[in-house]
Amino acid sequence: MNLNLLCCSLCSRGPDSHEHLFFECDEAKNIWYGVREKAGMGAIQNSWNDIFEYLLSIANSKKAANVIAKLVVGATVYFVWEERNRRLFTPKRRTKEQLIEVVLFTVRMKLHTMRFRYSVHTEHVLQEWSLPRGLRVADDDCG
Ligand SMILES: [Zn+2]
Incomplete structure (x- = not known):
């Protein structure tokens, strides 16, 4: 039995467990700390x-800021899990900076497909993600 399989493939120190990977692991924690502000x-x-x-x-909110938070957490979990598997089964690895970049890029691409009701707050949130104006919907019915 390969005992390395019981070890976290990101940091090689902690256990290969859910709690460790999301996000007690120093490597995963640094990725979370790199994206949580944007969320x-x-x-x-x-x-x-x-x-x-x-x-x-x-969970039930459709406000842009909350939708973004859910997307960022989902993308972070996905790419940390993918990186764990990459390092476990291949000699390849990505840096913390590359992983942060791919999480933010993926969320930004998803946001390009979404529309939000206009509000000053939404406008501000979307500006932080550098989304072009045409993607935002000005909704006259929105009080
Ligand atoms: Zn670890």
Whole structure:
């Protein structure tokens, strides 16, 4: 039995467990810390319970900031998991900076396909993601 399979393939120190990977692992934590500000989750620590509780509180919201938060968490989990598998099964690896970039790029691409009701706050949030004006919908019905 290969004991390395029991070790986290990101840091080679912690256990290969859900709690460690999301995001107690130093490598994964650094990726989370690199994207959480963009998700409006700068105050949320690297504990899955804290992240999950925050997600539950915004689960039904369609506000741009909350949709973005959900997308960022989803993309971060996906790419950390993918990187864990990449390092486990191939000699390839990406840097923290590359992983942060691919998370933000993926969320930005997804946001290009979405439309949000106009509000000053939404406008500000979308500006932070450098989305072109044409993608935003000015909704006259929005009070
Ligand atoms: Zn680790």
